Amino acid sequence: MTDPGRERRLLRGPNFLAALLALVAVFVVVIAGGFDAHAALGAFWRGSVGSSYAFFSVTLVRATPLVLLGLAVALAFRAGVLNIGAEGQLLAGASAAVAVGLSCRAWPGVLLVPSELAAGVAAGAAWSAIAAVLKRRFGVLEVISTLMLNFIAQYGVSYLVRGPMQEPTRVYPYTVQLTDAGRLPPLVGELHVGFVLAVALAIGLWWMLRSTATGYRMRVVGAGAAAAASAGRVRVERVALGAFLASGAVAGLGGAVQATGVTYALYEGISPGYGYTAIAVALLARLHPVGVLGAGVFFGALEAGAAAMQRDAGVPSVFVAVIEALVVLAVLALDRARETAASRTAPTVAPPVAEAG
Amino acid sequence: MTASATAAPALALHGIHKRFGGTVALDGASLVVQPGTLHALLGENGAGKTTLMRVAFGMVRADAGSIALEGAERRWRSSADAIAAGVGMVHQHFLLVGAMTVAENVALGGRGFVGGFNPARSTERVRQLGAETGLVLDPTARAGELPVGAQQRLEILKALFRDARVLILDEPTAVLPPREAQELYRWLRGFVARGRTVVLITHKVREALAVADAVTVLRRGRTVLEGPAAGLAEGAVVQALLGSRAPPIADEAGAPGTTAGEVVLDISGVSVVDDRGVLRLSEATLAIRSGEIVGVAGVEGAGHAELLRVLAGRLSPAAGTVRLPRRIGFVPEDRLRDALIPTMTLVENFALRDAGLARGIMPWSQYVARTHAAVRAHDVRSGEVTSSAATLSGGNQQKFVLARELEDASDALIVEHPTRGLDIRAAADVLARLRAARSAGVAIVVSSNDLDEVLAIADRIVVCFEGRLVPVVCNAEAVARAMVGLA
Numbered sequence: 122m123t124d125p126g127r128e129r130r131l132l133r134g135p136n137f138l139a140a141l142l143a144l145v146a147v148f149v150v151v152i153a154g155g156f157d158a159h160a161a162l163g164a165f166w167r168g169s170v171g172s173s174y175a176f177f178s179v180t181l182v183r184a185t186p187l188v189l190l191g192l193a194v195a196l197a198f199r200a201g202v203l204n205i206g207a208e209g210q211l212l213a214g215a216s217a218a219v220a221v222g223l224s225c226r227a228w229p230g231v232l233l234v235p236s237e238l239a240a241g242v243a244a245g246a247a248w249s250a251i252a253a254v255l256k257r258r259f260g261v262l263e264v265i266s267t268l269m270l271n272f273i274a275q276y277g278v279s280y281l282v283r284g285p286m287q288e289p290t291r292v293y294p295y296t297v298q299l300t301d302a303g304r305l306p307p308l309v310g311e312l313h314v315g316f317v318l319a320v321a322l323a324i325g326l327w328w329m330l331r332s333t334a335t336g337y338r339m340r341v342v343g344a345g346a347a348a349a350a351s352a353g354r355v356r357v358e359r360v361a362l363g364a365f366l367a368s369g370a371v372a373g374l375g376g377a378v379q380a381t382g383v384t385y386a387l388y389e390g391i392s393p394g395y396g397y398t399a400i401a402v403a404l405l406a407r408l409h410p411v412g413v414l415g416a417g418v419f420f421g422a423l424e425a426g427a428a429a430m431q432r433d434a435g436v437p438s439v440f441v442a443v444i445e446a447l448v449v450l451a452v453l454a455l456d457r458a459r460e461t462a463a464s465r466t467a468p469t470v471a472p473p474v475a476e477a478g
Numbered sequence: 479m480t481a482s483a484t485a486a487p488a489l490a491l492h493g494i495h496k497r498f499g500g501t502v503a504l505d506g507a508s509l510v511v512q513p514g515t516l517h518a519l520l521g522e523n524g525a526g527k528t529t530l531m532r533v534a535f536g537m538v539r540a541d542a543g544s545i546a547l548e549g550a551e552r553r554w555r556s557s558a559d560a561i562a563a564g565v566g567m568v569h570q571h572f573l574l575v576g577a578m579t580v581a582e583n584v585a586l587g588g589r590g591f592v593g594g595f596n597p598a599r600s601t602e603r604v605r606q607l608g609a610e611t612g613l614v615l616d617p618t619a620r621a622g623e624l625p626v627g628a629q630q631r632l633e634i635l636k637a638l639f640r641d642a643r644v645l646i647l648d649e650p651t652a653v654l655p656p657r658e659a660q661e662l663y664r665w666l667r668g669f670v671a672r673g674r675t676v677v678l679i680t681h682k683v684r685e686a687l688a689v690a691d692a693v694t695v696l697r698r699g700r701t702v703l704e705g706p707a708a709g710l711a712e713g714a715v716v717q718a719l720l721g722s723r724a725p726p727i728a729d730e731a732g733a734p735g736t737t738a739g740e741v742v743l744d745i746s747g748v749s750v751v752d753d754r755g756v757l758r759l760s761e762a763t764l765a766i767r768s769g770e771i772v773g774v775a776g777v778e779g780a781g782h783a784e785l786l787r788v789l790a791g792r793l794s795p796a797a798g799t800v801r802l803p804r805r806i807g808f809v810p811e812d813r814l815r816d817a818l819i820p821t822m823t824l825v826e827n828f829a830l831r832d833a834g835l836a837r838g839i840m841p842w843s844q845y846v847a848r849t850h851a852a853v854r855a856h857d858v859r860s861g862e863v864t865s866s867a868a869t870l871s872g873g874n875q876q877k878f879v880l881a882r883e884l885e886d887a888s889d890a891l892i893v894e895h896p897t898r899g900l901d902i903r904a905a906a907d908v909l910a911r912l913r914a915a916r917s918a919g920v921a922i923v924v925s926s927n928d929l930d931e932v933l934a935i936a937d938r939i940v941v942c943f944e945g946r947l948v949p950v951v952c953n954a955e956a957v958a959r960a961m962v963g964l965a
Contacts, residue, residue, distance in 0.1 A: 332839055332840055332842070333838065333839055333840060334833075334836035334837050334838060334839070334840055337826070337829065337833065337836065337840050338833055338834075338836070340822075340826075341819060341822070341826075341830060341833050344819045344821050344822055345815075345818070345819030345820070345821075345822070347812075347815045347816050348815065348816055348817055348818055348819050348830065349819070349830070349833060351792060351808065351810055351816040351817065352808070352810075352816065352817045352818075352830045352831060352833075352879075352882075353830045353831060353832070353833030353834050354791075354792075354833070354834035354835075355833045355834045356834065
C-alpha cells in the first residue's frame, strides 16, 4: 500500500525507455555492422519470442539464472550492500549442489533435489559470509572482496573438476552427470521447475521487502543508514550482514538450479557471467524483485535472440554484451537526468546558517 | 612587543560585506593586524569571525571591501593567490589526507605539475622546518594516525611550508586538551617573536586577553571593539561581544519548576570519549523532570552534542550511570541525514521510529492512519502521505519529525537546534509545539549554539564549556559568559 510511492510509479517510465533504447541499439548495431537487417532481426525474433519453443525452451531457460541472480543482487543493493560477487556465490552453490547430487546418488528425487538446492543455498551464503566477515572485522570494501572472491571461486571450480570431483577416466575437466533423480523436473519443453522457483522467490522477496519488518529494516538501512541508526535505532551492521548472507544464499540457489536444471554437471564454463549480467538485470529492474523477473526475462530474450542472430545471420553474439552494457548506461543516465530534474523542481531546503565564526 | 606604528599592517581588512542568501554574515567588518603580533579575533557564534578570515584567505569572496597585505591592496581570485602571497590558514576542521604521510600532506597543493612531487625533498624540508620551528613531526607517519595535537601541528606546518607570513588559526584550541592548548599558545608566541603574524579566531575571552597582543571583537558582522589587549578589561570585551541584550526571560516560559514533576532523565558522572580518544564530556551530572524544558548551551565542540546523544540513548558513555525512560524522542541537528530518509514516503518515515523493534508484518494501514493524524495535528503542510519526505520544506520536515517523536506519549524529548534553518513563522510554530509538549508533561532538553534560541524556550539552562557542565541562572549575560568560559 505504501511501498510504491508516487515517485516510484514515475520511475517505471525510464525503465521501459532503457529497454527500448536497448532494442534500438540492436537495430543500430546490426545495420552499422553491415548485416542483412531483415534476416538478422527475423532470426532475433524467431530465436527469442517467435515460437513457444523459443520462448519456453530458450528464453525462459536463459532467464532463470538471470532472475535468481538478479534477485540476489537486488536484495543486497536494497540494503546498501554492494555485492558484486553473485558470480562466485553461484559457482559455490553449483559446486555444492553437484557434490551432494553425486555423493547421494542413491537417494530418491524427492529427497535428493531439495538436498542439492539446500546445499547450494548454504554454500552461496557461506561464500558471501567471507566477504561479510572481512567487511565487519577489517573494513574491507565488499565491492572489492566479492569481486576477488569471484576469481577464487572460478579457480576453485577448475580445481574441483580436475581434482576431487573429476570424472572417473580423469581425461575431461568435468564431473559425471547427475542421475535423473538428482535433476530438477521438467516443466514445458526444456524449461525446468527452477523457473517456477524463481517466480515464487521474486514474489516472495517483493512481499518480504514491502510488508515485513525485516524487509522494511533492510530498505531503511539501504536508503538512509544514518537515519535508521539514529531515529530507528536499527542495528545497521546486523541488518546489512543479514542482507549480505541472504543475497549469497539466493545466488547460491541460482547456481544449484542451473546445475540441477540445465547443466547436470559441474564444469569450468558453467556460468557465462550470469552474476555480472545479473547486476544489469537488477539495475534495469530498479532493484524491485518483480521488476527483476521482467528484466531477467527481457535479458534472457536478448541473449536467446542474439544467439539465433549469430547462428542464422552471422551477427557475432558478443553484440549482446554491448547491448547489455548500453542498458546499464541508459539506466544510469536516465537516473541522473531524473535526479537533476527533481532537484530543479523540489522545494528548496532552507539554506544552512552562515558559518559559525 | 607590538611593532612600531610606522610599519604597514601585516593584514588590513576594511569595510567587508558578505551575504549568504538572505543572511548577512559581514556588515562592514574591519580588522587591522600589525606585523609581528598575535591578534585575537573574538565574537559569538555567527558573529562572522570565520567568514571574515575566509575572506582574508581568499576562500570566500567579499561582496564589498578591501584587503591589504603589508600595505599593498590585494584581490584574491582564490585561496591559492592568498597562499602564494604568504597567508596561511588552519581551519577548525582539519583538511588532511589521512592515508598520506606527513611529507605528502605538506607537499600536497604545491605548484608546478611538471616538477612533480619529490618525496626526498619534501621529507627533508619537513625535518628542516621541524628543527627551525620546533614543530617536530615524523615525515613518514600517516596523517590519519596522528593524535589531534600533531594533526594540528601538521596543518601549521603545511602553511609554513608555503612560507606563510600571516598565519590564521580558526578556534585552534577547540580540539585540544588544555595542556596542549598551552603548548600551542607558547609556540605561537615564539612564532610572532620571530617577526611573523598570527590571527587567532576564538570565543574564549580570558585566553585571548592572556595570550594576544591586540584584540578585535565582532558582533553581528561588524567590528565593535579593537585595541591592544593590555589595556582591555574583561568586562568591556564581554560587553562588546554581547551588545545590549534582551532582559532575562521569564515571561511566557513560566517560572522554572512550577509545573515540573518527577525526575525522568537522570545521568550522573557521565564521561564521553570520542574515537580519537579525546574527552568530549567530563563527569556530567544532570536530572530533568517531567514538564520542564532544560536548555543546554555551548559553543561548537563544547560537548553538548555528546551530552544530548547520551540523554537520547543514542550514545553510550565511557563512564557514569544513565537512567532513561522507555520512550525518548530525539530530533537531531541534521534532520535530512539522521531523522528522515528523503527518498522514502512520509508513512515509511513515520514508521522509522519503530524500525529497530518491529517484528513480523508491518501494519502499514495503521501507519497510514497514524501519519495522517500526526500530519494533521501538527499542521505539517505536505502532499499525500505517500509522497517522499524530500518534498517537504525545511520547516515542515522539522514539524514532521517532532510529530513523530512526540506521538504515542513520549516521556522525554531531546531536541537539537529546534529552529535552525526555519523561517520566523515556522520557528515560532516549532517552539509553540515544544511548549505544548511541556504542558503535557514531557521532559524536554533543547540545545543550540544559538543562545537566543535557548533563552527563548528554556525554563532552566546548563552550559557546556570544554566538556564540563556549568549550571547558570536563566539570564542572557550569565549564560553568554559561561559559554566563553567566564562562569
